[in-house]
Amino acid sequence: MTTRKILMAHGAGGRLTGELISQTFLPLLKNRYLATLSDAAILPELPPGRPAMSTDAFVVDPPVFPGGDIGHLSVCGTVNDIAMGGATPLWLTWALILEEGTDMDLVERCTSSAAAAAKEAGVAIVAGDTKVVAKGSGDKIFAITAGLGVVPPGRDIGDHKIRPGDLIIASGPLGDHGAVIMAVRHQMESDTLQSDGAPVNGLVDSLYAAGVEIHALHDPTRGGLKSVANEVAGRSGCRQVLTEGSIPIRPEVSAVCELLGLDPLGLACEGRFLAWVDPKDADRAVAALRKKQSGRDAAVIGRVEAGVAGVAPVILETISGASRPLDLLSGTDLPRIC
């Protein structure tokens, strides 16, 4: 049996491009907007509210890993970014940059996974593009998504709403995605460690359904909790105080971190989010999240305090009772984790 490979002609706009579209993308991603194959997808009028847009490029190495692949990840990443704006994700675009010689099986697998993630999130992939580069000018498959959602009228969240007293909630254990990618790269085996990659918009909806006053939402992707907390501190002008003992981290993730010398607080998630909520609603928020399987380990992991000039903007209160600043590293951290 011959292995089917991606050829340069699959990206050249001719007959093979057409076959890739009609035999792989259309059947797997099927929806009536994509099916017109026009230059732009023309969609039904949006529900009332402000549109939210986001884009994400995915270059994760390896492209297939325990718990997911780059196709699934690419859809989750953009769905989650839209959801972090308080918006309901609706439509996605999906572009691929393929390396010549890549197995067609990999492209099909990633397309199926993207379709499955889109279905789970309740969105449709309505436009796409594929380019092929010569061997050595790419790395198997890069996937780039963009998305459109709508923030319902009256909803306004963001770092400008964060204020001292807010509590910070994690929707689940942190760092699984980053840990699994690093473990795979180092040929470490684990029966239980899997990427957390998943759409989180359903979980966010359950917070709104419970009437929680959400001030801001962020997903801790590249750079993990550490990067998000520092960015939020910078943009909100408020100090972020995290309590180490309350941060849910799986033992398998801690084990990988110890072996590889990584900080779990700097590891990426692709299916978790952090919510800054009004303190009166924090218990209700955690309860609402825990009702769902994907939120069963949700926990309050920190609080917001007034920013003080000259004082570290992000603090970790350690299990031993000490307080230490949680800096943003300038180093390479973890390349190609997503």
Place this chain on the structure above:
Amino acid sequence: MTTRKILMAHGAGGRLTGELISQTFLPLLKNRYLATLSDAAILPELPPGRPAMSTDAFVVDPPVFPGGDIGHLSVCGTVNDIAMGGATPLWLTWALILEEGTDMDLVERCTSSAAAAAKEAGVAIVAGDTKVVAKGSGDKIFAITAGLGVVPPGRDIGDHKIRPGDLIIASGPLGDHGAVIMAVRHQMESDTLQSDGAPVNGLVDSLYAAGVEIHALHDPTRGGLKSVANEVAGRSGCRQVLTEGSIPIRPEVSAVCELLGLDPLGLACEGRFLAWVDPKDADRAVAALRKKQSGRDAAVIGRVEAGVAGVAPVILETISGASRPLDLLSGTDLPRIC
């Protein structure tokens, strides 16, 4: 003086990623939606009408060429796709995949060009993402855009509207972009040959302003006129008859094609479009286009006839008076032209 280079850490979500955003992207692309640096850009409510979305991945080699660069091209490509749906382009997302070691100057140049193209088109780049891959896993810079526009209420165009009798108009000379890329790759020099890369939404607006009944719009990018005509024939069920003598092609483009054995009808444009219009409006359409500098060579280049089973769907009536089928090639045509 040291040359500033892209490092793996520029894509890792840490301090260098932040510097790239705050020192390069924000100042060059500046707009208030991007400036919030939130996970998703939250935009003002859309004007009435149906949203149009599109995406394009750009891997053009070389990334800088006479008349443009990959940054400029990436914005034009998506603006034009949106405009081809009859929509007014509004918002863009912009993702970069950079190869480690790429000159920061190249990134800055392409960002400036993207900003200039966005300004010319009247759109804003409201969200972005940057990833870095190791040397040899990419090729300097890939740029991926997605866009959102709105089709004004009552406007409905597309291949389903094409009918026998329609005339096909080209907005300008065809193949300049493809020819210039191939010429540069073959170290051919020309003082006058330049990419045609440009936003065409202004030119499309002038057709609507002139009251032209537009049935469909397409930009002949990858695969050129030949690919578009074949795709339109397939989707509309109508035969496309092109008249060779009326197709505007610059002498410099013909010269490159002769030297390199290329078919100008298969060469990509990035700043031209084809319009299928009601025959009663064709003269008015050409006149409206020619009033603008970028449309001064607009011409009727063909007509639509009823499709006949078993007869070639795309025909070229040659200058010598013969008719020959214009097939879609399955070959590699021109990789990495855009």
